[in-house]
Amino acid sequence: MTEVATLMAEQDAQRTQPTDLLILAAALVASAVLVWLASGEPLVAAGYGAGVLAFAALGRILLRPRSVGGTAEFAQPDWSVTNAAIDRPDAAVAITDRAGRLVCANRLFEEWFGMSSAPPRLPLDDAAVERLDRAARAAWRDGEASADGLEGAGRRWTAHARRSGRGEDYLAWTIEPVESTDIVADAARAVAGKAGLALGQAGICAAVVSPDGAILSANPGFALAATGEAQATVVGTDFVSYLRSDEQDRIYFAREGRKGAPQRLIHLPVADPESRTDADPALTPSLMLLIESGTGAGEGRAGIPQIEALLARLPLGLAMCDRDGRFLFANEAFLRAAGHDGTVAPPYPSDLVIRDDKGALADAVRRIAQGAPTAGDVAVRLRSAPEDPVSLSVAGVRGLGEGAVLLSLKDSSEEARLKRQIAQATKMQAVGQLAGGVAHDFNNVLTAIIGYCDLMLLRHSPGDSDYDDIVQIKANSNRAASLTRQLLAFSRQQTLRPQVLQLPDLVSEVSQLLKRLIGEKIKLVVSHDRDLGPIRADPTQIENVIINLAVNARDAMQGKSGEASGTLRLATRRITPADVRALKSEILPAGNYTALVIEDTGSGIPPENLGKIFEPFFTTKELGKGTGLGLSTVYGIVKQSGGFIFADSEVGKGTRFTVYLPVYSGTEVAAPPVAAPAQAQQTWSGGGRVLLVEDEDTVRAVAERALVRQGYVVTTAGDGEAGLEAIVSGGTFDLVLSDVVMPTMDGPTMARAIRERLPSIPVLFMSGYAEEQLRREIDLPNMHFLPKPFSVAQIGEAVERVLKGQSL
CATH class of the missing domain: 3.30.450.20 (PAS domain)
Known part of the structure; x- marks a missing residue:
């Protein structure tokens, strides 16, 4: 920074002040000498000099600059x-x-x-x-x-x-x-951006080309026509290499050759219109526009613009091709149904299908386009879904200008999704039936193993050498029994004890247990909606649902270090019919529900596994760390309780399980206990006669030995007919203990025939099927149920309680 003028003025003033004073003093002395010489009187000359000095002093005083008021601060500017x-x-x-x-x-x-x-x-x-x-x-x-x-x-x-x-x-x-504008860069950005996309939608291929012929920028329409891929990189390549011309100077894309439509080339120099210098066109970049001949501005691409506009608004997937089988137009519904991710149709319909179907589709389109206007369907497999064949309708049209073929393709994605859901539901039902049958047969085997272990333990004390082995066999048998219970839960054949309850109360009871299960590093957040409706379910089984889902969430939040951390959210929600309709689910019927939501911040479930998580024995855990029955058990409990369960997951963000349980609107009425005859209650003093009907020899032998050891008189039968014959032949019994599923005559049929002769005799069924299911199928008074597998002590206790008139 400078203060040029001010500094120069101050320096000039300082230099000139002494010189002026010397000149004035010399002039005064000279004038005084002249007065003295003229007058000859030195006193006159002295008086003259004094007067001049006096007048000079007075003038200096009068003419000296003064500071006035507030202006003094500007005398020395900063x-x-x-x-x-x-x-x-x-x-x-x-x-x-x-x-x-x-x-x-x-x-x-x-x-x-x-x-x-x-x-x-x-x-x-x-x-x-x-x-x-x-x-x-x-x-x-x-x-x-x-x-x-x-x-x-x-x-x-x-x-x-x-x-x-x-x-x-x-x-x-x-x-x-004044900043200069780079019009070439602006044009390149516009062509590669939304402006170029809009040109492509109008069927215009655009590219900005440098003076040496290299492509600086191109829109997706040009890349698609030049290479077959809308996202292909063409920047830096030779523009002319993508084009060919014939003897009539018609321009074609090199990839298509003469099979493609001829193109009209429009060349626009890219130069600053405000520039005052005339640039050489050969040294100026250019904007190249390629438009199909006969499809320029104001010319209908499909012959009649009104029809094209109408087809664009229809929800059906429709497209038109010319006589050469080239796309003229395709609406959004057609491209969406074809799985095409762009907004501009590819050159030919065959570009949408897999390689094996290209020839058949191209031949069908050209045959109908060049022959009589017929119609037909072509089965093809789309590139977007090569495993699912679709039907493409092809119809010949005439009188629509260049339009010669009308293509129709239905969006079958929703239909395919429903088919997958139905197939999944059918598979789950079949697997459930298989699991239930396997569990039932396996329970018979476990009943015999556990029963014989109990009988052997009665003869061995804890100090015996075989005692520990027998205990280990029984423990493993009980573990196998728990697996069969999970299979029965998945197949919805387990025994439930439903009650009317409030879901928040149940969640509160299990929350303390959850905190110990998930660990200190996982934050448990519990929230409840107001005005929740009651549900009717087995509280023990709903607790199992919550615990199973919480444990899975804990495992999903386990990091590489082996320690789980994150947030587990447990919530109850009030779901109205309007909420159900808003979900737009074909599975969940409209109604009032109380929903249980369990959400974690874990690793999530991959999409390919999300449809299999409820299948039995499916697990993504390491070998030995999971049986694959946890979620299948949850699924079975929820379904058997009349509810629905859905899983939503995103890899890396977490998983949310939502259980919808219907609101119970009835009045809970406790079923009156079925009492034994008053005479039996009064005279019972232990012991009794039991008719044991079981088709499995090992189970029958274990049950017989267990009851005989407790003082009962046991008569055995191998099937229902033999059991009924024991009654018909005049036998008297205090209790009928029978299996449910038997050859020739099953247990319920035998029980009904016995009741015709002995209406008051109690019946105790033992089975691996669910009690609730049996009670729906067997409508008999004074009927009791003992689930398999059971121990020696359990069968003895059950028989004693029934004979005493007590419920199990």
């Missing part, structure tokens, strides 16, 4: 403040006085123009200096003025001058650079 005010990073600022001298300037002015010149005399061309000179005169006259088009040193500026100062005796200049 130029650093001015310099700070004009220091701009984007413009040069300078201040000049009336003499055109530079008073001060900022750093940018010094960089651009130096400090040896002041506006308007800047180191610019003559035209720019003339414009600045006119602006300076106008500013002194009108207060401010501007000058544009200033050029010099390869740059351009615009200047503005404004009169300023207390006496408006300064000009403040602001000189700003």
Whole structure:
């Protein structure tokens, strides 16, 4: 920064003051000598000199400048403040006085123009200096003025001058650079952006080409036509290499050759229209537009624009092809049904199908296009879904200009999804039936193993050498029994004890257990909606549902270090019929539900596994860390309780399970206990006669030995007919203990026949099937149920309670 004019004035004043005083003193002495010589009187000369000195002193006193009021502070201006005010990073600022001298300037002015010149005399061309000179005169006259088009040193500026100062005796200049616009870069960005996409939707292929023929930018339409892939990279390649011409100078894309439609090439030089210099067209980049011949602006691509507009709005997937089998038009529904991810149709319909179906489809389209206007269906497999064949309808049309073939494709994604759901439901039902049958047969085997273990333990004390082995066999048998219970839960054949309950109360009871199960590093967040309706379910089984889902969530949040951390959210929600309709689910019927939501922040479930998680024995855990029955058990419990369960997951973000349990709207009425005859209650004192009917020899033998050891008189039968014969032949019994499923005559049929003769005899069924299911199928009073597998103690206790008239 400088203070040029002020410093020069101060230095001139300091240099001139002593010289002026010497000149004045010499003049005074000379004039006094002349007076003395003229008058001859030295006193007269002395008086003359004294008078001149007196008048000079008086004049100095009268003419000395004075400070007035508040103006004294401007006597010594602080130029650093001015310099700070004009220091701009984007413009040069300078201040000049009336003499055109530079008073001060900022750093940018010094960089651009130096400090040896002041506006308007800047180191610019003559035209720019003339414009600045006119602006300076106008500013002194009108207060401010501007000058544009200033050029010099390869740059351009615009200047503005404004009169300023207390006496408006300064000009403040602001000189700003004019940034040049790169029209080629702007055009390249537009073609590669939304403008190019819009051109592609209109069927126009666009590319910006450098003077040497290299592609600077291209829209997806050009890339698709040139390479067959809308996302292909063509920047930097030779534009001409993608084109071919025939003997009639018609232009085609090289990839399609003469089979493709001829193109009309429009060449637009990309140059600055404000530039005053005429650039050589050969050295100017160009915007190349390729439009199919006969499909330019104002020409209907399919012959009739109204029909094309109508087809675009229909929800059906429709497209048109010309006589060469090339796409003229395809609406969004057609492209969506075909699985095409772009907004512009590919050149040919065969580009949408797999390689094996290309020839058949192309032949069908060309045959119908060039022959009689017929119609037909072609079975093809789309590239987007090669495993699922679809039917493509092809119909010939005439009188629509270039349109010769109408294609119709139905969006079958929803139908395919429903088919997959039905197939999944059918598979789950079949697996459930298989699991139930396996569990039932396996329970018979486990009943015999557990029974014989109990009988052996009665003969061995804890100190015997075989005692520990027998205990280990029984423990493993009980573990196998728990697996069969899970299979029965999945197949919805387990025994439930449903009660009317409030879900939040059940969640509160199990929350304390969950905190110990999931660990300290996992945060448990529990929330409840208001006005939740009651549900009717087995509380123990619903607790199993919550625990199973929480444990799975804990395992999903386990990191690489082996320690689980994250957040487990457990919530109950009130679901109304309006909420169900908003879900748009074909599975969940409209109604009132109380929903249980369990959400974690774990690793999530991959999409390919999400449809299999409820299948038995399916697990993604390491070998030995899971049986694959946890979620299948949850599924069975929920289904058997009349509810629905859905899983939503995103890999890396977590999983959410939602259980919908229907709100119970009835009145809970406890079923009256079925009492044994009063006489039996009064006279019972232990012991009794039992008719044991079981088709499995090992189970029958275990049950017989267990009851005989407890003092009962047991008569055995191998099937229902033999059991009924024991009654018909005159046998008297206090209890019938029977299996349910037996050959020739099953247990319920035998029990009904026995009740015709002995209406009051109690019946105790033992089976691996669910009690609730049996009670629906067997409508008999005074009927009891003992689930398999059972131990020796359990069968003895059950028989005793039934004979005493007590419920199990």
